[in-house]
Amino acid sequence: MKVLLTGANGQLGRCFQDRLPADWQILATDSAELDITDLAQVTTAVSTFKPDAIVNAAAYTAVDNAESDVELAERINATGPANLASVAAQYGIRLVHVSTDYVFDGNANAPYTEESPTNPLSVYGRTKLAGEHTVSATAPDAIIVRTAWVFSEYGNNFVKTMLRLGKERDALSIVDDQRGCPTYAGDIAQAIIALLHQQAAGGIYHYAGDKEVSWFEFAQAIFTVAVQKAVLSKAPTLTPITTAQYPTPAHRPAYSTLAGDKIKALGITLSDWQGALNKTI
Numbered sequence: 001m002k003v004l005l006t007g008a009n010g011q012l013g014r015c016f017q018d019r020l021p022a023d024w025q026i027l028a029t030d031s032a033e034l035d036i037t038d039l040a041q042v043t044t045a046v047s048t049f050k051p052d053a054i055v056n057a058a059a060y061t062a063v064d065n066a067e068s069d070v071e072l073a074e075r076i077n078a079t080g081p082a083n084l085a086s087v088a089a090q091y092g093i094r095l096v097h098v099s100t101d102y103v104f105d106g107n108a109n110a111p112y113t114e115e116s117p118t119n120p121l122s123v124y125g126r127t128k129l130a131g132e133h134t135v136s137a138t139a140p141d142a143i144i145v146r147t148a149w150v151f152s153e154y155g156n157n158f159v160k161t162m163l164r165l166g167k168e169r170d171a172l173s174i175v176d177d178q179r180g181c182p183t184y185a186g187d188i189a190q191a192i193i194a195l196l197h198q199q200a201a202g203g204i205y206h207y208a209g210d211k212e213v214s215w216f217e218f219a220q221a222i223f224t225v226a227v228q229k230a231v232l233s234k235a236p237t238l239t240p241i242t243t244a245q246y247p248t249p250a251h252r253p254a255y256s257t258l259a260g261d262k263i264k265a266l267g268i269t270l271s272d273w274q275g276a277l278n279k280t281i
């Protein structure tokens with residue numbers, strides 16, 4: 001299989017390259033090599049490399065910055081996927097696109113399925129949802145993987161932020177009234193490889209961690225492992241706080257657990273984020 005990877009330097013992009021099956025070929029592109037917002041660049045890359053599949057790991061992921069950087073977020077999260085979908089459809093190529101739990105408003109009290117109504121609260125969520133819509137309208141056999149709370153050994157993420165703050169401070173206040181499922185980027189990469197390998201039907205698939213927590217509980221798990229592994233000599237004192245006590249530019253869903261039954265039915269296991277956290281730290 002020949003895969004064109006976009007956003008190759010992001011968390012998912014790096015993890016995808018690390019896990020590429022030995023007999024697959026890849027053209028891994030970062031934003032300087034292939035800007036997905038530029039249709040001509042996308043067309044040239046696809047017509048030259050002639051991939052069997054495009055994996056879009058590129059995105060505007062700075063959730064709070066997006067509130068004041070609307071135009072760029074729209075270009076990267078909606079126009080970019082639209083370009084990839086139109087070229088994929090034109091050349092008969094499979095597109096795997098990645099989206100987010102932040103397409104939901106968090107008012108549910110049971111895990112969100114692929115059919116649950118969307119209602120994003122933020123510019124990031126709205127632009128990611130626009131990306132989903134344009135991808136499914138333009139390339140109906142595209143696979144859209146919605147994931148959540150991504151961490152890895154690469155890039156910026158909550159695990160790395162906690163480890164840095166844990167070195168700098170004796171006490172931290174962490175939001176305890178937003179719940180979701182941490183997801184290891186390497187597991188998302190494996191799930192995408194499995195979906196491509198088994199030529200899964202087009203449509204939306206939820207793929208996230210196998211255990212729901214709050215950010216506070218996630219931080220507790222991170223510091224427990226960090227102390228066990230002697231990455232930190234001692235954990236900071238953690239205080240649970242409410243979202244109202246930690247205002248941010250973007251509103252986030254209070255509850256964004258994704259139901260993984262559809263992807264599990266294909267024999268793909270959800271992300272064992274606790275095991276992955278051990279290895280990551």
Ligand SMILES: NC(=O)c1ccc[n+]([C@@H]2O[C@H](COP(=O)([O-])OP(=O)(O)OC[C@H]3O[C@@H](n4cnc5c(N)ncnc54)[C@H](OP(=O)(O)O)[C@@H]3O)[C@@H](O)[C@H]2O)c1
Nearest residue numbers: 007009010011012031035036058059061098100147149150
């Ligand atoms: N991170 C999370 O917690 C989270 C949660 C739910 C869903 N997701 C979704 O999961 C996917 C992967 O996220 P991630 O955490 O791996 O993201 P990431 O680490 O922020 O990486 C995103 C990559 O996209 C690249 N990019 C930005 N604009 C581009 C453009 N115009 N053309 C090509 N590449 C461009 C960036 O490159 P430059 O740095 O060079 O700009 C960056 O390397 C995304 O679709 C994201 O929306 C993430």
